[in-house]
Amino acid sequence: MIxxxxxxxxxxxxFAHAGSIDAPDLEFAEAWAxxxxxxxxxxxxxxxxxREAVREVHDFPDELSKTYHRVDGYSLKAKLKExxxxxxxxxxxxxxxxxx
Amino acid sequence: MDARTQxxxxxxxxxxxxxxGDWMPDEYRAxxxxxxxxxxxxxxxxxxxxxxxxLRAPTLQRKLALTAKVQDEVGHSQLIYRVVEDLGKPRSxxxxxxxxxxxxxHNVFHYPTKTWGDVGVIAWLVDAAAIISQKALxxxxxxxxxxxxxxxxxxxxxxxxxxxxxxxxLMNGKDEQRALVxxxxxxxxxxxxTFHGTAIPADEDPMVFWRIKSQGNEEARxxxxxxxxxxxxxxxxxxxxxxxxxNDDGVWEYSxxxxxxxxxxxxxxxxxxxxxxxxxRRFLEQExxxxxxxxxEAA
Numbered sequence: 001m002i003x004x005x006x007x008x009x010x011x012x013x014x015f016a017h018a019g020s021i022d023a024p025d026l027e028f029a030e031a032w033a034x035x036x037x038x039x040x041x042x043x044x045x046x047x048x049x050x051r052e053a054v055r056e057v058h059d060f061p062d063e064l065s066k067t068y069h070r071v072d073g074y075s076l077k078a079k080l081k082e083x084x085x086x087x088x089x090x091x092x093x094x095x096x097x098x099x100x
Numbered sequence: 101m102d103a104r105t106q107x108x109x110x111x112x113x114x115x116x117x118x119x120x121g122d123w124m125p126d127e128y129r130a131x132x133x134x135x136x137x138x139x140x141x142x143x144x145x146x147x148x149x150x151x152x153x154x155l156r157a158p159t160l161q162r163k164l165a166l167t168a169k170v171q172d173e174v175g176h177s178q179l180i181y182r183v184v185e186d187l188g189k190p191r192s193x194x195x196x197x198x199x200x201x202x203x204x205x206h207n208v209f210h211y212p213t214k215t216w217g218d219v220g221v222i223a224w225l226v227d228a229a230a231i232i233s234q235k236a237l238x239x240x241x242x243x244x245x246x247x248x249x250x251x252x253x254x255x256x257x258x259x260x261x262x263x264x265x266x267x268x269x270l271m272n273g274k275d276e277q278r279a280l281v282x283x284x285x286x287x288x289x290x291x292x293x294t295f296h297g298t299a300i301p302a303d304e305d306p307m308v309f310w311r312i313k314s315q316g317n318e319e320a321r322x323x324x325x326x327x328x329x330x331x332x333x334x335x336x337x338x339x340x341x342x343x344x345x346x347n348d349d350g351v352w353e354y355s356x357x358x359x360x361x362x363x364x365x366x367x368x369x370x371x372x373x374x375x376x377x378x379x380x381r382r383f384l385e386q387e388x389x390x391x392x393x394x395x396x397e398a399a
Contacts, residue, residue, distance in 0.1 A: 001398075
């Protein structure tokens with residue numbers, strides 16, 4: 001059986017795929033994962049997962065071009081410029097009327 | 101070349117990486133298997149010259165360090181054979197082809213380890229030459245292989261430290277100990293100079309074409325010379341090559357290595373080839389019952 005091994009290097013970090021192990025059962029897989037990825041204390045924790053248990057998902061189409069949930073869906077630069085100019089104009093207009 | 105293959109070539113040549121389940125041209129898969137399998141074989145055969153010295157190591161600390169190095173290298177071969185297996189060639193077949201002499205392993209592992217000086221030179225200079233190739237594989241177009249290379253390179257860096265420590269201890273010892281190191285450097289220089297292969301231009305190397313390797317052979321050798329010849333010289337050791345020198349343009353010049361010997365050795369005619377393959381075969385057969393018991397119990 002093939003087991004995929006995910007490794008957490010330090011507490012708080014994400015688990016990242018480290019490699020796979022060929023073992024007859026989970027008990028052997030754990031023993032070998034410990035030897036391969038933990039014997040120098042280089043890992044905080046391991047996830048040992050039978051390969052069949054991993055569901056791989058691909059392709060994420062965006063048919064409706066839903067830009068509103070992406071960073072590039074918001075072009076603030078031009079709008080901000082306009083807003084700043086407007087605020088400045090209003091300010092100087094206010095100053096003029098105060099002088100008068 | 102069909103359009104799909106053409107597109108694949110452009111993808112990998114542009115730095116793209118490939119995963120196990122992705123479509124790949126048959127030729128790419130075959131090249132990967134051959135290359136990675138030879139790497140796995142080399143890790144497995146590479147422990148034999150060192151294993152011979154575990155019982156003869158000069159101190160308990162050295163014995164433990166050498167045992168740990170052997171465990172590291174066998175661990176590398178297990179990781180590497182897993183990658184080969186996912187590409188379609190089972191590990192059992194790799195091992196059978198190895199002991200039957202149908203596949204290759206690196207030239208440096210076909211030579212004897214005559215003294216403790218050889219053990220030091222192997223861990224220091226052979227591992228240094230190997231880490232140069234392996235670091236370049238971190239950028240391999242086949243991602244699962246590139247990923248395990250991170251762990252392998254990390255562990256190899258311990259081996260070089262271990263090797264340097266052995267060498268420095270000997271060099272700070274008696275004349276006889278310094279002589280052991282010099283003799284070992286003399287013995288290993290030839291195999292080290294052919295280790296990275298002939299100076300085939302990178303754009304004619306099929307392994308570079310598919311971006312399995314990203315570095316030309318001569319580039320790797322130059323990097324080795326540049327990094328390690330000064331380290332050898334500063335200890336008062338000499339290199340057995342009268343032509344060896346660094347030119348003003350930074351390129352190292354050296355006498356033509358013995359390519360015939362390289363060819364002879366890697367095709368199974370090295371001084372220790374038969375003996376070490378026989379050793380592997382004996383253990384493969386002797387331990388077959390362990391695999392049987394484990395697999396029967398698990399079933």
